[in-house]
Amino acid sequence: MTIELWTLGKEHTKLLDDGIHEYVKRINRYHAFSLINIDNSKINKKLSKELVLEKEATLILSKLHEKDILITLDERGQSFTSIQFAEKLNNLMTISSTKIIFLIGGSYGIAESVKKKSKLIMKLSSFTFPHQIVRLLFTEQLYRAFSILKNEKYHHE
Numbered sequence: 678m679t680i681e682l683w684t685l686g687k688e689h690t691k692l693l694d695d696g697i698h699e700y701v702k703r704i705n706r707y708h709a710f711s712l713i714n715i716d717n718s719k720i721n722k723k724l725s726k727e728l729v730l731e732k733e734a735t736l737i738l739s740k741l742h743e744k745d746i747l748i749t750l751d752e753r754g755q756s757f758t759s760i761q762f763a764e765k766l767n768n769l770m771t772i773s774s775t776k777i778i779f780l781i782g783g784s785y786g787i788a789e790s791v792k793k794k795s796k797l798i799m800k801l802s803s804f805t806f807p808h809q810i811v812r813l814l815f816t817e818q819l820y821r822a823f824s825i826l827k828n829e830k831y832h833h834e
Contacts, residue, residue: 678709678776678777679708679710680704680709680777680778680779681710681711681776681779682711682779682781682815682819683714683737683740683778683780683781684713684715684780684781684812685733685781685782685783685808686716686783686784686808687714687716687718690809692809693812694809696817697712697809697813697816700813700816700817701816704816707823707827708770708823715736715737715740717732717736720732720733720736726785729783729785730783730785730787730788731788733782733783733785734788734790737780738790738794741778741794744774745775745776745777746769746772746775746778747778747791747795747796748769748778748779748798749780749782749791749795749797750779750781750799750800750811750815751782751787751792751798752800752802752803752804752805754797754798754800755798755799755800757799759818759822759825759832760832762799762822763822763823763825763826765797766819766822766823766826767826769796781811781812801815
């Protein structure tokens, strides 16, 4: 079983790459994890928001397999403390034999059709952040969750 973080679009800044890659390396000590970028550059950004979301949904759903567990990150999703997220992650890992996928949507968010395929919609914050910052925040929280599950000293309560 693997865990993946899917993002849409190209990253415009390399400012936070070192931090993201450090957490990816740390996570991989616990569990197989990778970052997957879904190229949406061929979608005409001059289309309406609804059409862009629909085309992005088609891209996302074409890569999703039936047994994958999809979790979308959305500012209107369910919030968790770090400990609650660690518990949720542990539960998800016990029910999945294939892949757990966390998804960061495009600039317009995530289409309803993708949300309907999601096992969970969760939020990191009520704020809106650029993708690169969300990747850093999420990878840190995923690392924190594993350190909590292993009773390591990274998280202080």
